[in-house]
Amino acid sequence: MTKGHFPIDKLQRIRTPFYYYDAELLRQTLRTINAEAGKHEGFCVHYAVKANANPQVLRIIREAGLGVDCVSGGEIEVSLKAGFPASKIVFAGVGKSDWEINLGLDNDIFCFNVESIPELEVINSLAQAKEKVARVAFRLNPNVGAHTHANITTGLAENKFGIDMRDMLKVIEEASAMQNVKVVGLHFHIGSQILDMSDFEALCNRVNELQQELERHQITVEHINVGGGLGIDYQHPNRVPIPDFKAYFDTYAKKLRLRPGQTLHFELGRAVVAQCGTLFTRTLYIKEGSVKRFCIVDAGFTDLIRPALYQAYHKIENITSDEPAATYDVVGPICESTDVFAKQIDLNRARRGDLLAIRSAGAYGEIMASQYNCRQLPKGYLSDEV
Numbered sequence: 134m135t136k137g138h139f140p141i142d143k144l145q146r147i148r149t150p151f152y153y154y155d156a157e158l159l160r161q162t163l164r165t166i167n168a169e170a171g172k173h174e175g176f177c178v179h180y181a182v183k184a185n186a187n188p189q190v191l192r193i194i195r196e197a198g199l200g201v202d203c204v205s206g207g208e209i210e211v212s213l214k215a216g217f218p219a220s221k222i223v224f225a226g227v228g229k230s231d232w233e234i235n236l237g238l239d240n241d242i243f244c245f246n247v248e249s250i251p252e253l254e255v256i257n258s259l260a261q262a263k264e265k266v267a268r269v270a271f272r273l274n275p276n277v278g279a280h281t282h283a284n285i286t287t288g289l290a291e292n293k294f295g296i297d298m299r300d301m302l303k304v305i306e307e308a309s310a311m312q313n314v315k316v317v318g319l320h321f322h323i324g325s326q327i328l329d330m331s332d333f334e335a336l337c338n339r340v341n342e343l344q345q346e347l348e349r350h351q352i353t354v355e356h357i358n359v360g361g362g363l364g365i366d367y368q369h370p371n372r373v374p375i376p377d378f379k380a381y382f383d384t385y386a387k388k389l390r391l392r393p394g395q396t397l398h399f400e401l402g403r404a405v406v407a408q409c410g411t412l413f414t415r416t417l418y419i420k421e422g423s424v425k426r427f428c429i430v431d432a433g434f435t436d437l438i439r440p441a442l443y444q445a446y447h448k449i450e451n452i453t454s455d456e457p458a459a460t461y462d463v464v465g466p467i468c469e470s471t472d473v474f475a476k477q478i479d480l481n482r483a484r485r486g487d488l489l490a491i492r493s494a495g496a497y498g499e500i501m502a503s504q505y506n507c508r509q510l511p512k513g514y515l516s517d518e519v
């Protein structure tokens with residue numbers, strides 16, 4: 134029996150809860166990215182490892198030839214282990230510790246995305262100790278708002294990320310006085326789950342202004358990095374399994390004025406992996422309350438925290454029932470009231486033992502799992518191997 138595209142008989146044998154990744158959809162998504170970015174000269178795509186660092190998922194992404202964006206030393210380690218070349222690793226983050234910077238220096242990574250002057254000074258001195266020159270880009274805060282959830286907006290002046298863009302020339306000047314860093318780029322990242330291309334257009338306009346300002350001082354950088362943030366359709370994982378990469382890359386091609394020889398780097402996380410992942414969970418109990426009917430499942434926010442953390446919506450399907458729909462609150466077993474996956478949703482009538490698919494869970498799912506309540510971390514399986 135299969136419902137939709139899931140091999141139910143095989144999935145039934147795996148202990149729940151677990152993540153399941155559709156390898157074919159991931160490969161198709163990567164082919165689309167390469168085709169659409171490939172239409173524009175100088176476009177380089179990195180994958181933001183923090184969205185999902187499952188080794189099998191990383192292997193498929195590496196096979197497609199993408200680079201990576203890391204935000205910790207641990208992410209640099211898993212990326213190297215997955216076979217990504219150091220020359221395609223960029224390292225961002227507001228709080229890089231010394232060992233993490235040293236790891237990047239030892240491996241001669243492509244670039245450090247630097248978020249403050251004190252950080253630049255530390256990178257310079259650690260590079261000096263190793264008699265190396267670190268390639269750095271400045272992460273500038275473009276003060277461009279993304280019209281998305283407040284907790285995932287990063288490009289406003291009030292956010293902790295990046296350097297105030299008004300300080301751009303000052304930091305570039307300070308860096309040029311240092312012997313062991315070389316400024317090679319400008320970096321931006323305005324937020325996540327962005328579906329309105331005008332937000333990216335606003336970033337392009339800001340980058341154009343900043344480049345003009347640099348030009349007035351005879352400065353050009355090798356590359357511009359515009360971060361990630363492209364959103365996905367959580368409502369319709371079946372109808373829109375692949376995000377609109379054409380619109381995304383075309384927006385940048387049309388609006389951002391690259392200088393001759395300059396490359397444009399992207400760091401996409403969610404848009405690469407979200408739709409290929411599903412969290413499978415089993416129904417434990419149906420509890421008929423006086424005002425509500427609860428479907429109590431064996432996955433909790435320890436397995437997928439997005440609904441509890443951001444009130445995020447994930448489509449949920451009962452893949453082992455064809456009975457008429459009923460309305461449920463789907464809740465987990467964790468001892469917290471926020472442990473709710475969905476409220477008042479329709480599911481094919483659920484009974485104990487039914488397998489539910491929590492869709493679009495490939496990004497910021499498995500990787501954010503915790504062991505709260507002494508729970509085991511969920512395992513992730515690739516469709517190729519089940």
Ligand SMILES: *Cc1c(COP(=O)(O)O)cnc(C)c1O
Nearest residue numbers: 181322325361362400401402403
């Ligand atoms: C999180 C992050 C990304 C990826 O964001 P998505 O919304 O998943 O595409 C890219 N760049 C940086 C610096 C990030 O912190």
